[in-house]
Amino acid sequence: MVSGAQVIVESVGFWRSTPVASRHKLVRVLALLAIFLLASIVISLWTGYQPITWASLRTDEMTRSIFFRLRLPRMMMAAIIGATLACVGAALQALFRNPLAEPLTLGVSGGGALGASLAIAFGWGARVAGMPVVFIAAFAGALASISIVYRLAKAGSMVVPGSLLLAGIVINLVANAGVLTMQYTVDQTRSLQILRWLVGALDVVGFSVIWQMLVFLIPGWVVLLFVSRDLNLLAVDEQSAASLGVNVPRVERTVYLVSSLLVGVTVAVGGSIGFVGLVVPHIARLLFGQDTRFALPSSLLIGASFLMLADALARSVMGAGELPVGAVTAMLGGPFFLWLMHRQQRFSVLQ
Amino acid sequence: MTILEARNVEFGYCPGAAAVLSASIAVESGTLTAVIGSNGSGKSTLIRVVAGLLQPWSGGVFYRGRNLLDQKPQSLARQLAYVPQNASIAFPFTALEVVLTGRAPYHSRFQLENAEDQRIAMNALDQVGIAHLAHRRVTELSGGERQMVTVARALAQQPECLLLDEPSSSLDLKHRSALIRLLLDLRERKGLTVLMITHDLMLLEPGFDHVFALRCGRIAASGPPQQVITGDILVEVYDDAFIRTSRVNRQVCVWSQVHR
Known part of the structure; x- marks a missing residue:
């Protein structure tokens, strides 16, 4: 069976032709992705209900305001959230040796959303220290759910792949029910705020939230890139990784903490946007091979492009209105997930 | 010279239920050593403790006289390699x-x-x-x-010492022997030390220098294969009265009678 994905892979086979990791290849991969990222930025900035031209941007105050206060921050928001979810997905897939793992299927997003909406419901976000408090609450929720999922899926010294996903999905459902309950019980304005978390939306005005997010996100990205070698050894085999000198418990703890922080922060702002963390690492591995040391940084860049383009689509398909970006990624990612699951049956990953 | 040594190690996966009880083994440099025993006798647990993957409840594992806990994992990994049972x-x-x-x-x-x-x-x-x-x-x-x-x-x-957990369990007849030939060859040329769990009792002789037999988490017998791979000892180690051995031309034959 020749699928579309395979055709794409064959046509860029050149990029995979080097059989082993080399610095040369890494540079080429990152350069290619940087070009793709730039293209996505241009498409994203120029897509929207209000057409923007160079001339109007220079002269018209209204257009400038739309561009700098709305479109540019929104593009950046899509980019950093997409990048974050994708690299967390790549890390979690390698850590659990499970190609179906991602923040949504492991319940991390759900837990984060519950934490964030609790903070909103109690009005913490508006008072004490603003957004960072919501971030911390989401981080705590995400961390709580990943530890519950991990405990449930762990049998002796191994993690049962089927239980991992089942536990994750159930935690996610329960968390969503919690968010819904809160949405019904709190007052109107907060209710609307909470509704966002259920699907995921990227509307943002100005840059202040983005800077606040980056304070948490950039260190998280750096830590994940730092452990990408260890994650690659873990993706091959946990016991071998331990015998190769990887401190497995420490890497596990690090990835849990950092993933929860990263997902918590993105969920607190953008809601649980699903499937980015699932689809993007697979695209990265299809294009550049299995090596996590390539897949992780590539996912970061592809994730940014992916969510920018998905958001551009969400903003343009309905004319003046717009779709929540979470709906677009779910419609693209859901079928992909099913296809992947079907393919994985052969390797009996879901034992 | 003893390159790898476990002294009175105890380990279990649940508190109170030890899988390995006060086991001591010593592996000489440049030798081939086998660990044998029935299923669930603690062989894999012992080798994982020896590889430094599990920390013993008590006792210690020493590589070149130094406790594994005091060595950097990365430099240890250049000297000690471990092949898991089923990756x-x-x-x-x-x-x-x-x-x-x-x-x-x-x-x-x-x-x-x-x-x-x-x-x-x-x-x-x-x-x-x-x-x-x-x-x-x-x-x-x-x-x-x-x-x-x-x-x-x-x-x-490129380790000095190789630990293998049933490396031949899914290999065919030819490749089982080929693997042992390779290990013998590496010992010859590179001075490789090998500690290997195996159920292929017939391939240990000649070639292997030492055998440890485990029974219920304890070392039940230890010595050169000629002494350990004998009917009397194997009957006890595997708790099976139908085990027979016979030696023909430096080759040992071991079987458990099916028809009683």
Whole structure:
């Protein structure tokens, strides 16, 4: 069976032709992705209900305001959230040796959303220290759910792949029910705020939230890139990784903490946007091979492009209105997930 | 010289239920040592404690006289390699990529493998006889082939001491012997030390220098194969009165009678 994905892979086979990791290849991969990222930025900035031209941007105050206060921050928001979810997905897939793992299927997003909406419901976000408090609450929720999922899926010294996903999905459902309950019980304005978390939306005005997010996100990205070698050894085999000198418990703890922080922060702002963390690492591995040391940084860049383009689509398909970006990624990612699951049956990953 | 030693190690997976009880083993440098015993006798647990993957409740493991806990994992990994029993690989890495991970202890975390590493990895694949599978995905290989990939990965580590957990369990007759020939050859040429769990009692003699027999987490017998692979001892170790042995031309034959 020749699928579309395979055709794409064959046509860029050149990029995979080097059989082993080399610095040369890494540079080429990152350069290619940087070009793709730039293209996505241009498409994203120029897509929207209000057409923007160079001339109007220079002269018209209204257009400038739309561009700098709305479109540019929104593009950046899509980019950093997409990048974050994708690299967390790549890390979690390698850590659990499970190609179906991602923040949504492991319940991390759900837990984060519950934490964030609790903070909103109690009005913490508006008072004490603003957004960072919501971030911390989401981080705590995400961390709580990943530890519950991990405990449930762990049998002796191994993690049962089927239980991992089942536990994750159930935690996610329960968390969503919690968010819904809160949405019904709190007052109107907060209710609307909470509704966002259920699907995921990227509307943002100005840059202040983005800077606040980056304070948490950039260190998280750096830590994940730092452990990408260890994650690659873990993706091959946990016991071998331990015998190769990887401190497995420490890497596990690090990835849990950092993933929860990263997902918590993105969920607190953008809601649980699903499937980015699932689809993007697979695209990265299809294009550049299995090596996590390539897949992780590539996912970061592809994730940014992916969510920018998905958001551009969400903003343009309905004319003046717009779709929540979470709906677009779910419609693209859901079928992909099913296809992947079907393919994985052969390797009996879901034992 | 004793290169690897476990002194009175105890370990269990649940509190109060030890899988290995006060076991002491010593492996001499440049020798081939086998660990035998029935299923669930604690062989794999013991070798994982010895490899430093599990921390013993009490007792200690010493490599060249130094406790494993006091050694840096990365430098230890250059000397001590471990082949797990069944490495199930979820992602379609190529065989060469898997073998190349054996080079990780020789690099810092941001270094990628170079041409020399690739040569070593290809050589390791060639030694176990699967160089032709280098660019095949491990998810598409047979169980035996995958087992050889894991052995090649450990060889690429260029260790002084190799620990193997039933490396031949899914190999055919030819490859079982070929693996032991390879280990003998590496001992000859490189002075490799081997500690291997096995159920192939007939392949230990001649070649292996020492055998430890485990029963219910304790060392039940220890000595050269000529002394341990005997009817009397095996009947006790495997708790099976129907085990028979016979020796023909330096080769030992072991079986358990089916028809009583």
